[in-house]
Amino acid sequence: MCDTCGCQLHEHHHHDAKVVEINQSLLAANQKQAESNRHHIEQMGAVAINLISSPGSGKTTLLERTIEALKDTVRIGVIEGDIETERDADRIRAKGVPAVQLTTGGACHLDAPIVHGGLHVLEHLAKGGKYDLIFIENVGNLVCPATFDLGEHQRVILLSVPEGSDKPAKYPATFRSADLLLITKTDLLPYFDFSMDEALNEARILKPGLDIISLSATTGDCFEPWLKYLRGLLKG
């Protein structure tokens, strides 16, 4: 019952009720931080790539080989997102480039505020705080990370051969948000029932004109188009 007038219509009857039009994204706070991150990354001289895929599709292995190929000419920094452990950052550090491990403690995705903290640490780890290329390896998850802009310039989605070629159709929001799709572990094609046609067609139904590169980070097969894509992103 309403305390003011004693009526029974509490849900529909408000004293001094005020309706405010907002028309703002629910992600406004994350979006604001993401824009600030993008600016921060540009101040560091870099472009940033947000790597998204399921667990075990080869994000860290891709980075290891990429660092090997580029580290003499490109200043690379890596932000690693995981629920727990320093393992991925340790693998990157072993290749001789600065890495920051962000552990979410349970959260299924990175968001812009947590990456902001990572950028500051990365800045401290480099001479003069400068980089050319920053990789942000998201928490292994093909669903949740798609919703959150981290301040990246490019979003790269990985799909590994053992996962199956039906994944773009089954996880549309993620594949639709891609700037580039990488089909990884192509050295395993002879052993898995993976239809390259299905993967390519269905990804391009979700996002017509999507760029797709197939490669193996283990054997290095077809790695050059990926390196060319990265070099094309660099400033100057």
Added chain:
Amino acid sequence: MHELSLAQSLIEQLLDLAKEHQAERITRVAVTLGPFSGIVRDSFEFGFNALKASQEVTREAVLELETPDPVYTCLDCSKVAVIPFAMESDRLELARYGPTAKKCPWCCSNRLSPKGGTELILNQVEME
């Protein structure tokens, strides 16, 4: 479960709005979840209702969710089609007769590309 983080950030947005407008409580919140936003309506609603109880200001807030029907562009005939998702009540029928593939109502192509629909918008807040 990113719906929970999103519900949490909505609660924070509401607390800020209440402060800004010097309101004591939020009574109604109108939100649009795009059909391709990747946000599950039920999980978001569950998260919001679980979290709103922790704050005096939001305790009584009623969440009104609008979820527009999905819109597709046919990649073969270029026409635009609105094709609603299967409803809860259709599930028994789907299980009995098998799913029918989503097709363009004009040319029957199955190459339907999602159009827009990724929006997550806080439209309106009622407070007192």
